[in-house]
Amino acid sequence: MSTFAVLAEPNRRLILDLLRSGDRTVTDLVAALPLAQPTVSKHLKLLREAGLVQVQPDAQRRVYRLRAEGLQEVDAWLAPYRRFWAQRLDALEARLDAIEDDGSGADQGEQI
Amino acid sequence: MSTFAVLAEPNRRLILDLLRSGDRTVTDLVAALPLAQPTVSKHLKLLREAGLVQVQPDAQRRVYRLRAEGLQEVDAWLAPYRRFWAQRLDALEARLDAIEDDGSGADQGEQI
DNA sequence: CGAGAATATTGCTTGCCAGCAATATTCCCA
DNA sequence: TGGGAATATTGCTGGCAAGCAATATTCTCG
Numbered sequence: 001m002s003t004f005a006v007l008a009e010p011n012r013r014l015i016l017d018l019l020r021s022g023d024r025t026v027t028d029l030v031a032a033l034p035l036a037q038p039t040v041s042k043h044l045k046l047l048r049e050a051g052l053v054q055v056q057p058d059a060q061r062r063v064y065r066l067r068a069e070g071l072q073e074v075d076a077w078l079a080p081y082r083r084f085w086a087q088r089l090d091a092l093e094a095r096l097d098a099i100e101d102d103g104s105g106a107d108q109g110e111q112i
Numbered sequence: 113m114s115t116f117a118v119l120a121e122p123n124r125r126l127i128l129d130l131l132r133s134g135d136r137t138v139t140d141l142v143a144a145l146p147l148a149q150p151t152v153s154k155h156l157k158l159l160r161e162a163g164l165v166q167v168q169p170d171a172q173r174r175v176y177r178l179r180a181e182g183l184q185e186v187d188a189w190l191a192p193y194r195r196f197w198a199q200r201l202d203a204l205e206a207r208l209d210a211i212e213d214d215g216s217g218a219d220q221g222e223q224i
Numbered sequence: 225c226g227a228g229a230a231t232a233t234t235g236c237t238t239g240c241c242a243g244c245a246a247t248a249t250t251c252c253c254a
Numbered sequence: 255t256g257g258g259a260a261t262a263t264t265g266c267t268g269g270c271a272a273g274c275a276a277t278a279t280t281c282t283c284g
Contacts, residue, residue, distance in 0.1 A: 001271095008120035009272080013189070020192060026231055036274055041232055043272090060230040060281045068196035075190055077125070080132060082187070084180030113241095121242080138261060151243055153262055172251045172260040 003073050006050040011035060012043050016052060019066035026062055115185050118162040123147060124155050128164060131178035138174055 006012055011033055018024060018032055026044065030037045044064060047053045051070035056063045119125055123145055130136060130144055138156065142149045156176060159165045163182035167174045 002120070002122070004116075004122075004125070005120040005271095008114070008117040010114070010116075011272095013116070016193075020196070027229095035272095037231075038233080038275080039273055045232085057281090062231065066193075066196060068193045071190060071193050072197060074186070075194070078183060078187055078190070081128075081178075081180045081183050084132075084178065085184060123242090139259095147242095148244055149261075150245080150263080154242080157262085169251090174261065 001046055001050065003050050003052070003070065004077075006046055006052065007074065009043065012047060015040075015043060015047060015064075016066060019053060019064060023063050023065045025058075026064070029064070113158055113162065115162050115164070115182065118158055118164065119186065121155065124159060127152075127155060127159060127176075128178060131165060131176060135175050135177045137170075138176070141176070 014033060015029060018029060024032075026037065026040060029044070030040050033040060035043075044053065044055075048055060052067055053064050054067050056065065126145060127141060130141060136144075138149065138152060141156070142152050145152055147155075156165065156167070160167060164179055165176050166179050167176050169175075
């Protein structure tokens, strides 16, 4: 399953959001989600296979941790689109400049 | 259908990629994709409903244009994750420093 | 060893989505 | 006005994914 497909599921995005603030056990995640435990485990398996989380055993528990590097693929796909909305902002700025015409351009560099 | 779900379909991402280099008619897109015309029209409908493309009639033709602003939602979701892979690079740098230095006390807190 | 906790796996059902063919619609032009 | 081009819509099917209950697995501890 592609990274994009994995992210299409809202509960999986929610799991990633939760892991952003720290590692969690399966029980933690089940408590935070409107899902039964087997369903959460299934989502975690997909997230693992997509390289978006990693797991470390701790006795019977499994501690899940975010692996945000897996999201760089999405970020890379998105990259060439940024110039398009940046372009839009430039046009907006230009129009504002035309209205005010005070010349103090708070210009900033692009990303990338 | 959520923006993420719309992007989960590879052919839809391909359509967006094609539109990045210029406006296209449905016929253009059908020629460039391994799909029948009704299927392409269906994808275009979903892309339109998600605000990722816009359409302008030209006689019997419909010219589709990218609306990249619709992707800002994805970009915004991704934003808080960027610091994580930046953090990873920092950790790598720290480790390299530790090797060159002497290595004592190179231990660092992982997550927050 | 036995019980219980934590998690994964299995088996099943349901709903939805991608795909196509066929048809409808809309427009231009002869 | 009729025909053909371009696109959308409809109706259908197959496959897959999400959900749960039940069960299996793995570990700790008394």
